[in-house]
Amino acid sequence: MADTPAGSHAHAYTAPQAPDSAVTRGQFLTLSSVGLGAMIGAVIGVPATAYVLAPLTKEATFKSVALGPVTKFTSETAFKPTAATYVEDPAEPNTSAGLAWVHYTGKKNPDWLATDAMFVVFSNRCMHLGCPVLATPQGFACPCHGGQYDTRGVRTAGPPIRPLDRFQWEVQKGILVITQRWSVDYVNGQLTYYPVKMPGQPVHTPGPLGETVPNVLYPNVTYTHGPVPKPQ
Ligand code: FES
Numbered sequence: 001m002a003d004t005p006a007g008s009h010a011h012a013y014t015a016p017q018a019p020d021s022a023v024t025r026g027q028f029l030t031l032s033s034v035g036l037g038a039m040i041g042a043v044i045g046v047p048a049t050a051y052v053l054a055p056l057t058k059e060a061t062f063k064s065v066a067l068g069p070v071t072k073f074t075s076e077t078a079f080k081p082t083a084a085t086y087v088e089d090p091a092e093p094n095t096s097a098g099l100a101w102v103h104y105t106g107k108k109n110p111d112w113l114a115t116d117a118m119f120v121v122f123s124n125r126c127m128h129l130g131c132p133v134l135a136t137p138q139g140f141a142c143p144c145h146g147g148q149y150d151t152r153g154v155r156t157a158g159p160p161i162r163p164l165d166r167f168q169w170e171v172q173k174g175i176l177v178i179t180q181r182w183s184v185d186y187v188n189g190q191l192t193y194y195p196v197k198m199p200g201q202p203v204h205t206p207g208p209l210g211e212t213v214p215n216v217l218y219p220n221v222t223y224t225h226g227p228v229p230k231p232q
Pocket of ligand 1: 126127128129130131142143144145146147158159160
């Protein structure tokens with residue numbers, strides 16, 4: 001029996017017994033922790049999952065854009081491409097503006113795929129993280145992390161992982177018009193075209209399974225397209 005002060009009529013305290021069905025404090029804390037963890041997981045996980053999956057279903061249609069009269073681009077002698085700004089979608093001028101570097105080869109063929117095509121039209125988007133590249137006498141240079149490209153747009157130094165994208169083009173009534181965009185790489189020495197990939201994304205999935213595995217780590221094809229041009 002518990003001791004009580006001398007002469008005291010106090011009785012030892014007995015805690016009321018909880019009914020068997022009631023949630024104990026420990027159980028409540030455990031359930032709260034699990035619930036909170038699930039909520040945090042949902043807040044983080046749902047947008048991340050949506051980010052990974054959404055690009056697989058999103059494709060845009062490249063809208064043809066006039067860059068200007070052909071004569072504006074034909075004064076180049078040594079490698080000195082002409083900058084041509086454009087807005088691909090007039091309804092979205094802030095998000096669809098871009099800059100193409102138009103290189104005049106000195107040749108005359110208006111077929112963009114011909115080996116003697118008169119122009120090569122490069123994208124200015126660096127293939128490291130997407131900064132705008134600048135034309136130099138040696139090719140192109142990226143001011144962000146030192147990426148360097150030669151006059152074919154092929155990376156020669158720094159972190160970019162592949163050549164600059166190129167634009168398909170046509171001459172329509174004396175106007176140079178870009179009509180599609182392609183990612184490119186040199187495979188066995190041949191210029192090879194691919195559906196557009198994002199900066200930093202390989203044009204072909206590495207590993208033995210290659211293209212049979214969807215590339216879910218990056219946004220997928222960003223433009224709808226017809227047949228991919230044959231290697232040059
Ligand atoms: S974005 Fe061009 S080198 Fe990094």
